[in-house]
Amino acid sequence: MDVSRRDLLKGGAVFGAGLAVSAGLMGASVLPGCAPSKAEPGETGPSSGGTDAPTGGSGNPNAGYETGIDWLGTPPEIADADVTATFDGDIVVCGGGNAGIQAALAAAEGGAKVHVLETAPEKFRKVKGRDVGHVNSQWLIDQGFGPYDEGEIVDEFMHRCAGRNNAEMIKRFVYNSGETFDHMISLVNWPDDRIKPVTRSNPDVSPTDPSSMYVPQAAGVLDGPVEYPVTQGGFKSWASTASVVGEISHVIGDESGIDSNDYSRFDEIQQFSILKSQELGAEWHYEQRARVLITDDSGAVVGVYAENEDGTYTRYNAKTGVILCTGDFGGNVEMSWALLAEIAECAARAGKGPEDIRAESMCEGDGHKMACWIGGEIEPLPRPILNYYWTGAPWGTVPYLWLNSEGKRFMNEAATTLAWPNGLRQPLGPICTISDSKWFDVMKKGGIDLGAPNAGRQDYILELKEDVDNVPLGDPNGGRCRDSVECERQPHIVYKADTIEELCGFMGFSDEAIKEAVASVERYNELCRQGRDTDFDKDEKFLSPIDEPPYIGSFFENERWSGIGLVCFAGLLTDSHLQVLDGEGKRIPGLWAAGNCLGGRYGVGYVTPIAGNSIGMAITHGRVAGKVATGQEVR
Numbered sequence: 001m002d003v004s005r006r007d008l009l010k011g012g013a014v015f016g017a018g019l020a021v022s023a024g025l026m027g028a029s030v031l032p033g034c035a036p037s038k039a040e041p042g043e044t045g046p047s048s049g050g051t052d053a054p055t056g057g058s059g060n061p062n063a064g065y066e067t068g069i070d071w072l073g074t075p076p077e078i079a080d081a082d083v084t085a086t087f088d089g090d091i092v093v094c095g096g097g098n099a100g101i102q103a104a105l106a107a108a109e110g111g112a113k114v115h116v117l118e119t120a121p122e123k124f125r126k127v128k129g130r131d132v133g134h135v136n137s138q139w140l141i142d143q144g145f146g147p148y149d150e151g152e153i154v155d156e157f158m159h160r161c162a163g164r165n166n167a168e169m170i171k172r173f174v175y176n177s178g179e180t181f182d183h184m185i186s187l188v189n190w191p192d193d194r195i196k197p198v199t200r201s202n203p204d205v206s207p208t209d210p211s212s213m214y215v216p217q218a219a220g221v222l223d224g225p226v227e228y229p230v231t232q233g234g235f236k237s238w239a240s241t242a243s244v245v246g247e248i249s250h251v252i253g254d255e256s257g258i259d260s261n262d263y264s265r266f267d268e269i270q271q272f273s274i275l276k277s278q279e280l281g282a283e284w285h286y287e288q289r290a291r292v293l294i295t296d297d298s299g300a301v302v303g304v305y306a307e308n309e310d311g312t313y314t315r316y317n318a319k320t321g322v323i324l325c326t327g328d329f330g331g332n333v334e335m336s337w338a339l340l341a342e343i344a345e346c347a348a349r350a351g352k353g354p355e356d357i358r359a360e361s362m363c364e365g366d367g368h369k370m371a372c373w374i375g376g377e378i379e380p381l382p383r384p385i386l387n388y389y390w391t392g393a394p395w396g397t398v399p400y401l402w403l404n405s406e407g408k409r410f411m412n413e414a415a416t417t418l419a420w421p422n423g424l425r426q427p428l429g430p431i432c433t434i435s436d437s438k439w440f441d442v443m444k445k446g447g448i449d450l451g452a453p454n455a456g457r458q459d460y461i462l463e464l465k466e467d468v469d470n471v472p473l474g475d476p477n478g479g480r481c482r483d484s485v486e487c488e489r490q491p492h493i494v495y496k497a498d499t500i501e502e503l504c505g506f507m508g509f510s511d512e513a514i515k516e517a518v519a520s521v522e523r524y525n526e527l528c529r530q531g532r533d534t535d536f537d538k539d540e541k542f543l544s545p546i547d548e549p550p551y552i553g554s555f556f557e558n559e560r561w562s563g564i565g566l567v568c569f570a571g572l573l574t575d576s577h578l579q580v581l582d583g584e585g586k587r588i589p590g591l592w593a594a595g596n597c598l599g600g601r602y603g604v605g606y607v608t609p610i611a612g613n614s615i616g617m618a619i620t621h622g623r624v625a626g627k628v629a630t631g632q633e634v635r
Contacts, residue, residue: 064377064583069338075292075373078305084312087283089113091629092304092318094290094367095325096120098127098270098615099595099622102180103323105273106626108280115316116277117288117306125286126198130264131216131612132242134177134620139185145215145239148228150174156229156236156609160417164382166600168576169621173601173613175635177620181242184619187272195271198246198263207265213244216456216611218448219484229609230447232539233399233415237447241612243456244269266615288314290326293370293591300589301374321590323625324580326367328567328596330359330385335368336564340383343564346424350561359385359564367597368572375582376591377573379599386606386614387420387565392556393433394464394483394492397451398443399542401524405429405558407509407516409524412536416449417607424560430508432555434500434521437548440465445541450611453484460484471496473550476506481554496550507555521546567614569606571599577628578621592629594621 065071091107093100096118104116118125134140136147157170190206197203205212217239218226229236244266278284287309294303294315303317329335333354337344340357347357368378399413404426411422423431435442446452455461464484471479471494478495497503500521504514527533528545572593573581580591593599595618606614624634 065339067338067341069334071332071335071338072369072372075370076305076307078292078313082313083305083315084308086315086317087115087285088317088319089115089283090318090320091115091626092117092290092316092322093325093626094304094322094370095327095595095597096125096284097325097327097595098129098618099597099625100323100325101127101270101273101277102184102619102622103325103594103626104282104284105277105280106623106632107323107630108277108282108626110627110630110632112320112630114277114280114282115318116282116284117290117304117316118284118286119289120286122284122286127267127270128264129612129615130244130266131615132181132244132266132619133240133608133610133613133616134181134242135174135238135240135610137178137181137242139182139242140178140215140240143215145228148238148240152229152236153238153609160235160607160609161384161603161605164603169574169578169598169600172576172578172624172634173617173620176624177616179635180620180623181616183623184273185269187276188269189272190268192272192275194275195268198265198267207244207268212246212265213242214456215239216241216243216448216454219446219453219455219461220444221455222444222458222461232447232449233412233417235415235417235447235449235609237449237609239448240610241616243612285314290324290366290370293322293374295374298589299374301591304370318590320629321592323622323629324367324371324572324591324593324597325595325622325625326365326597327363328359328361328569328571329363329365329368330361330564330566330568332364333358335365336568339378339570340385340564340568341381343385343562346561347563350559352561356561357563359567361567363567363596367593371572371580371588371591371593371597374588374591376580376588377583378570379573382604383568383570384602384605385564385568385570387562392431392492393554394467394481394494395433395439395443395554396453396483396485397449398433398446398453399538400433400435400439400442401521401546403432403434403517403520405431405509405513407504407513407518407520409520409535412533412538414539414542416451420562420605423558424562426558426560428558428560429513430555431558432504432507432509432553434503434517434546434551434553435544436546436551438544439468439552442542442544448611450606450608451485460489468494468496468552471552474498474502478506492554494552494554496552498549498551500546500551503551503553507553565606567596569596569602569614571597571601573599578625579628592625594618594625 090112091114093104093116096116104114108114140146154170154174185208188208220226228238246263288306290304291307292305293301296302301322305313337354397416402413461484467481473496478493480491481494495506500518504517525545528543578592579587627634
C-alpha cells in the first residue's frame with residue numbers, strides 16, 4: 001500500500017506527489033568477488049577533489065556554499081586491505097531505484113557490462129511511486145491524449161520555474177519520456193513466475209491492464225471531453241500521466257467512517273526491466289552502499305568503492321564510467337538543514353530544528369557527496385523540494401475563495417503554482433477555503449495541477465460529493481470527507497453552515513477575523529458579479545459568488561514553516577548529456593547523474609504542468625544517461 005504522505009510531512013501547508021525515490025529492486029544475488037586488487041598503474045584511490053576543489057576538498061566544506069555547517073566532510077579512507085572483492089565492468093550504476101533500473105537497462109542494451117549497486121537487501125526492495133508523468137507515448141496517444149506540442153510543454157516547465165531550471169534537462173525529459181515509457185511497458189509479459197506481485201494485487205490482471213493503468217483527467221471530464229492544455233491562473237496543465245494502481249481498497253479508518261485507497265503496481269512493471277537487464281548481462285549487487293568514486297590521474301572516474309555490511313569494501317571498476325542514481329539527500333538532516341536555506345530559515349523562525357524538516361526519503365546524499373569530493377557541484381539556491389501548498393480540504397487546490405486567519409483574501413487562488421510561498425507568508429492560524437452550494441460546479445472547471453481533484457477514477461469525485469452532501473448542517477464538529485486528490489484518500493473535516501459567520505466560527509476564527517471574513521466574501525461576490533477580479537485577476541470561469549447556502553469550508557493550521565515533503569530535488573550540475581560538471585563548468589569524464597542526483601529539473605520547486613513527472617523524469621533521465629554513456633543516440 002502507498003505510504004500515507006500527510007502523516008509524514010512536516011508543517012501543515014505542504015503536499016507532495018509523484019514519488020520518485022526507491023530502495024532496492026529484485027534481481028540476481030550478489031556474485032562471489034575476486035581476490036583484492038590494488039589500483040592499476042595510472043589510477044589513484046579515492047579523491048576529495050584536490051586543493052582547488054570548489055566544494056571543499058581542501059577541508060573547507062563551505063567554499064561555494066553559504067552555510068556554516070560542514071555538510072560535506074571528507075571521504076572515507078580506504079586501504080587495499082579493506083577491499084575484500086573486486087568486480088570489473090564497463091558501467092557501474094549506483095542506486096537501484098526508478099532511475100537506476102532504466103539506466104542499467106539502457107546501458108546493457110548498448111552492449112555494456114553493467115553492475116548495479118543497491119543499498120537495500122533484495123527481499124526488501126520495492127520502487128516507490130505510482131504516477132508516471134510523460135509526454136507523447138504511443139500508449140497516451142492511443143487513448144486520445146496527444147500528441148501534444150513538446151515545445152509548448154518545455155516552455156511551460158520553464159515558465160513555472162521562473163527560468164531557474166535547465167531547459168536542456170527539461171527537453172531531455174519531454175523529448176524522450178514517451179519512448180522510455182513505451183519501451184518499459186513493452187517488456188511487461190504478464191504473468192511471470194519470476195515477478196513478485198505487490199500486496200493485494202490481482203495475479204490474473206496485468207499492471208498495464210486498463211483496470212490498473214489509466215490517465216487521470218481534469219474533473220471537468222464528468223461533464224464531457226476536456227481539451228488540453230487546461231489553462232488556470234496563467235499556467236497550463238496537461239493530462240499526460242499513467243497512474244498504475246490496483247483495485248480500490250476500502251478500509252476502516254476510525255469511528256467516523258471508511259476510507260478508500262489504492263496502491264501502486266509500478267514495481268511490478270519495473271521488475272520486467274530488471275529482468276531484461278539481467279538477461280543482457282547486468283549484475284545486481286545488494287547491500288552495497290556506494291561510498292567513494294575512483295579516479296585516474298586525468299581526473300576521469302574509473303570506478304567506485306562500495307561499503308559492505310561488515311564495514312569492508314568492494315571495488316567496482318568501470319571502463320566507461322559511473323552513473324549516479326542514489327536518490328536525494330532528504331534523509332540527511334544535517335545536509336538538508338545546511339543546503340535548503342529557505343526551508344531551514346522558516347523552520348528556525350518557528351522554533352524547529354533539522355529533524356523537523358526531514359523528508360520521507362531515507363537517502364543520505366551519497367551520490368551528491370561522492371561527486372562533490374572530486375569537484376562536482378550541487379545546483380545553487382533556490383534548491384527545489386517536493387512539497388506543495390495544501391489547503392487541508394478534501395477538494396485540494398480548487399480555486400475557491402481562500403482566506404487567512406485574519407479573514408483576508410491574499411492571492412489569485414487559481415495560480416496554485418504560486419500558493420506555497422504565499423501561504424507561508426500568512427499569519428499563524430487557519431487558512432480556509434470557502435464555497436457554497438455551487439461548489440461542485442466550480443470544482444469541475446479546474447485544471448489538473450498537482451493537488452487538484454481529478455477524474456482518473458470517477459468514483460473518487462463522486463465519493464467526495466456524497467461525503468460533502470452528508471456533512472451535517474450547523475454541526476460545529478463538521479463531517480468527515482474523503483479527499484478527491486487521486487491516490488490520496490485521507491479524510492478531512494468539512495463544515496457546513498447557513499451563514500458565513502457561523503461557518504468561520506466553526507473553523508476557529510476570532511470575532512474580529514469573522515467580521516473581516518464576511519467583508520471579504522462580500523467583496524469577492526462584488527467581483528464575481530462584475531465578472532472581473534480586479535484585486536488578484538482570478539480567471540473569470542472561477543468567479544462564482546458565494547451567495548447560496550449552505551456554505552461549506554475546510555481549513556488547515558498555517559504554522560509558517562514546512563518540511564521538505566517527500567524528497568528534495570536539488571541535484572548536481574551537469575551538461576545536456578547528464579555528464580557531471582566541475583566548478584569551471586567542465587565535464588568530469590566518466591560521471592553521469594540521473595534521478596534525484598540530477599539538478600536543473602525543478603528550479604524553485606515541484607510546480608509542474610504534468611503530474612507524476614518526478615518518476616517520469618527519473619526513468620527518462622535514467623534511460624538517457626544509460627544511452628549517452630554507451631554512445632547511443634537520444635533526442
